[in-house]
Amino acid sequence: MKQIVTGGQMKFLDDYTIRKIGIPSLVLMERAALSVYQALLEEKFPLKKVLVLCGTGNNGGDGVAVARMLHVTGVSADICILGKKDHYTEEMRKQVNIAENYHISFVKNAVPAEYTTIVDAVFGVGLSREVDGIYRDTIEALNRSEARIMAVDIPSGISADTGKVLGCAVKADVTVTFAYEKAGLLFYPGASYAGKVRTADIGIYKLPRNDFELSVLRCEEKDLYRIPERKPDGNKGTYGKIFLAAGSRDISGAAYLSACAALRTGAGMIKVHTREENRQVLTTMLPEAMYSFYDDEEIKKEQIQEGLTWADVIGVGPGLGTGQQAEDILYTILAEGGKPLLIDADGLNLLAGRMEVLTQYPAPILITPHLGEFSRISGVSVKEWKEAPLYLTRRFAQKYHLTVVCKDSRTVISDGSEEIFINTSGNSGMATAGSGDVLFGILMGLLAQGLTAKEAAPLGVYFHGMAGDLAASQKGEYSMIAGDMITQTTEILKKRGTVL
Template identity: 60%
Template sequence: MREFVSGTQMKQLDRYTIQEIGIPSLVLMERAARSVYDTMIKERLPLKKVLVLCGSGNNGADGVALARMLHLSNISVDVEILGNPSHFTTEMKQQIEIAKKYQVAFVKNKSLSEYTTIVDAIFGVGLDREVGGGYKEKIKEINQADAKVVAVDIPSGIDSATGKVLGCAVCADWTVSFAYEKLGTVFYEGAEYAGNVRVADIGIVKMPEICFPISTYTFEEKDLKEKLFRRESGNKGTFGKVLLIAGNEMTSGAALLSASSALHTGVGMVKVHTRKENRAILPVQLPEAMYCFYGKKEIKSEALAESLEWADVVGIGPGLGTNKQAEALLEFVLKYSKRPLVIDADGLNLLKSKLDLLEKYEYPVIMTPHLGEFSRLSGLSIKDWKQQPIELTNELAHRYNVTLVCKDARTVIADGGQNVYVNTTGNSGMATAGSGDVLTGILLGLLAQGYAPLDAAVMGVCVHGLAGDEAAKEKGKYAMVAGDLITYTGDVLKKRG
């Protein structure tokens, strides 16, 4: 797994490396500058004429050191310093002095049109205010230039923890991030501004003595290969039994997508508890599942109780509706189920009035809200979440003792513990009706096969995104539908399992 850090965390790591381990700041700066230099050479950026734009802090000092290295390689390079000299750090002053002795060219107010590559070393990870004044005008010029743009550590103007654009930001083709990728280039909008991100090892590591309140990771394909297992001696009972309570008389598709998705994830058996109007539809389209049908004015409590006892895991919500009948189904499950539970969609919308039952539920729960549902459950606004996605997701998970899958362009997964996960698979083609129903099925399938709730959630979201990426390759993002994700889930598991 890869770890991400915020700007605040990066400063702590930087400080520890310098003060406790004893590696001088200028040594780290040389390594940082060299890593940007190596990326520019390796990626064959147009280096006929390079401009390095520097602020007054250590990000600017990295830029001056880079300019010296380019100059010593006989690459035509200019440095323009935008920062106030009275605000120069000690390292910035030293780097300028060294560069001048090597006769590096320092310029002022030059037209950007003559440069083939521009290096953004204006602001580092510590920026916490909106960009304005001359900086804003210069960033606009950079974004309008024809040159390739390389950002040092993070594009200037991007919040290092949330990816928010602070007024305006540099739109880079490449970002070279030091030690760890910053959360600001993982979350959108920052991910769009960062371009291709390369993480450079400059000698900063997280020592055991450094303990963040929350550490943030992403689960990758290689992790999936290590985690997936399937016993050759197993049978349909071994691979788990899913009870899915889903679909009303108008939304058989949600039940179909979730049930089919669970089966395509490798679960042994699926039983769907759904409205009797779906009797003529679902068994025809998905004969591999079992069914229990109930009428308009009942929930078929005796049959439901038997199914709850039969199942290894239970899912409720996709296409269920929010009427009194649906509410009664959720209440029955929360009162009488003794199995791990996945609550999605309408189940979440109904949950607001059942939180007392959720708090009493003694078995693992995975909840999968999109941001609107998160807002209704937490009482916080979507804007609040965007400003603190890691902390607020983990806080709500801890409050209700659940594993929370907070769905957005970058889905955040947390269980209230120290480790939080941000998913980096998937694409915009997955923003289509039914995609969440497919995810619910994948989560149920993994949970039923014996994966721990947090593992099932992190793996499931990763698989879901990878299936979306496979679908996008074959069909394109515009033409994708939710059913494609089910098809490609099998391909993902085949390749990575």
């Protein structure tokens, strides 16, 4: 797991390192600038003529130090400072003083088009409001230039918390961020403004994970080892039994994809409860599953109860429909399930406006709404969510005692505790029919194998994104379809043994 920070947390850690640990601010700044200088060389930036664009804060101070490092190695570097002298931080003042002693050239009205490389050191984590005036004009001119752009810590204009563009923002080719990735570099549009992100260790104190009041994390490939190991003496019961209510009249695909993904992820057994019309197609396509069918008559509660008693994990929703039968199935499960429960799609649509019934359920519940569904069940608009994705997802999880997987280009996962996850795997090709059903199946598969909802959710989402990335590498983002992701789960599970 990788630790991510918000802008406020980074400022706290900077401050803690300086005041409590005792590393002087200028030492951190020197290391920060050196890491940017090295990145300029390693990423082969064209250093014929470099402009370092600085703000008045410490991000600007980093920039002035980078200009000095370039200057002493014979690179022609101009410094242009936006903002007034009386706004300089103490560190910025010292850096400017050093640069003046070196006779580095300061320019007033830089023309970005004249430079081969531009270092963006206007705003870092201290950006506090919309960018306008001279800042906006300069950033827009910079984005129009042909120069390669290196952002210091975060592209100026991007919110370090949400990735939002505050007015306007620098479009960088490479960003060197210090100590930790900032949440704003992971969320879109910030992620696409940052270009390639390099994280540099500059000596900031590494706070233990448990000491963060709110710990923002992301999974990485080595976390695959968290998928439970297969036991040589295991049997199909060892790997869990799933009861899945999915599919409706003429909708069999969602049931197929989720059930198949669950089995491919390693679940021992699955029983699909679905409409009679799906009998032939499902039993032909997925004979490995067991089935119970219902028709136009009233749903048979005993049939469902039998499945619930047998199962270790329950899933409800994919392709279920929102008619009376679907509602009866959902409420039977809520009343009598009592086992870890996953709800998606139509299951969530049926719950809109009645979410409080979930707080009565005696076992963990995991829900996987996309942003539209989240909006419907929470009353939070998509626009509001984008302003505060971490806070709003967590608040919702707390309110209804759930693990929430809020699906977006950067899925946010929270069980309401102090640990919250942002997922970074995946690609635009995954915005394809049935992709959510595959995720649902993967999550059921992980829960069936004994992971808790909190463990399964971030790992399953990451796993699903990896499957999407592998599918895209083979079929391309345009052509890949949901079934390709199931095929790739096989490849990912093969990797499990190699990442330890």
